[in-house]
Amino acid sequence: MAATGRHAAAQDASPVSMAGHPLVGAWVVDRNPDDHTDPPTAVVYTADGGWIDPVLGVAGMWRATGPHSAEWTAFGLVAQGAQGYFALRTSAEIDEAGQTFTGTGTVTIVAPDGTVVNTIAGGPNSHGARLRMESVEAAGKPFTGVPTWEPAPPPGGTPES
Amino acid sequence: MKKSQASQTVSRRAALAGLGAGGIGVALAASLGSAAAQDATPYPMAGHPAIGAWIVDRNPDEPSFSPVINIYTADGGISDPIGGVGGAWLPTGPRTAIFTLLGLINDGPPGYIVIRGTNEYDAAGMISTAPYVVDIVGPDGKVVATMRAKNRATRLTVASEAEGGTPLEGVRPWIPATPTDATPVS
Numbered sequence: 001m002a003a004t005g006r007h008a009a010a011q012d013a014s015p016v017s018m019a020g021h022p023l024v025g026a027w028v029v030d031r032n033p034d035d036h037t038d039p040p041t042a043v044v045y046t047a048d049g050g051w052i053d054p055v056l057g058v059a060g061m062w063r064a065t066g067p068h069s070a071e072w073t074a075f076g077l078v079a080q081g082a083q084g085y086f087a088l089r090t091s092a093e094i095d096e097a098g099q100t101f102t103g104t105g106t107v108t109i110v111a112p113d114g115t116v117v118n119t120i121a122g123g124p125n126s127h128g129a130r131l132r133m134e135s136v137e138a139a140g141k142p143f144t145g146v147p148t149w150e151p152a153p154p155p156g157g158t159p160e161s
Numbered sequence: 162m163k164k165s166q167a168s169q170t171v172s173r174r175a176a177l178a179g180l181g182a183g184g185i186g187v188a189l190a191a192s193l194g195s196a197a198a199q200d201a202t203p204y205p206m207a208g209h210p211a212i213g214a215w216i217v218d219r220n221p222d223e224p225s226f227s228p229v230i231n232i233y234t235a236d237g238g239i240s241d242p243i244g245g246v247g248g249a250w251l252p253t254g255p256r257t258a259i260f261t262l263l264g265l266i267n268d269g270p271p272g273y274i275v276i277r278g279t280n281e282y283d284a285a286g287m288i289s290t291a292p293y294v295v296d297i298v299g300p301d302g303k304v305v306a307t308m309r310a311k312n313r314a315t316r317l318t319v320a321s322e323a324e325g326g327t328p329l330e331g332v333r334p335w336i337p338a339t340p341t342d343a344t345p346v347s
Contacts, residue, residue, distance in 0.1 A: 050234055051232075059232050073317065073319045073320045082337045085329075113334045114332075114334040116326060
């Protein structure tokens, strides 16, 4: 029984071992490198298949599809649930060094009543950079791997006259 | 994907409504897990059906509740980045586990919530149900409210891109509550 549940989530579903997979760890993720207003986020891929983004409040599961590839499904609320949820389904390729990945996938937005509102597919690739440990001597420097961005002005910030 | 940053604390209204979690995250989960879980349990955590991601319906009898997602790690941690809650779990049998979650309250009188419950997993390891108790505790350490409820959780499985455009299995439709300030005053 114990095995059944876990297998359903990750390991039996994958012909590739998750142990030692290069995706395991923490990543700084640029969800859309073509959008310079989009801030990065951080995602933790656990060795037992967990996918956790505490920055955006999204979580899910991942599984290995090859020695340098994986796919994941994640769930998050839209407007704290007032406007439904989104399902993120992504596949990714990790480079040989295990330091970057490129992902592509779909985002499906579902209303609270279960109606699919929109699906965004085939968009720009996401990009991940492994979050590396830095010593205290690195204080005062930007964090490695975090891209720069230009925050979009707030909707009400443009004068009307 | 665009999404506003999630609050790292729990709304008091959500807590009072019987929230399934509160939010400290992985660090707390890991520390609690190593201290409380692995040394204390006669049941192995490895291979336990609790491990994985769960779409949690905090109270199936409450149609306005949106779901949250709980990640149970193999080392005894629980993380709920949607609810902004973290904690620990401990196997009590091959198909049962207890959990404790902690979260801060971010509106109204300050304090924190503690959720304590017992998960029971079906034979396939795909569904879990849990009676649980929510305690709201003030900064002075006094319990100001206690609620009981029962949740139902569905295992989240990884889907392929080809399934894009379909809702996630296990997510129950809900009716968002009307915001308090949306009610006309006159």
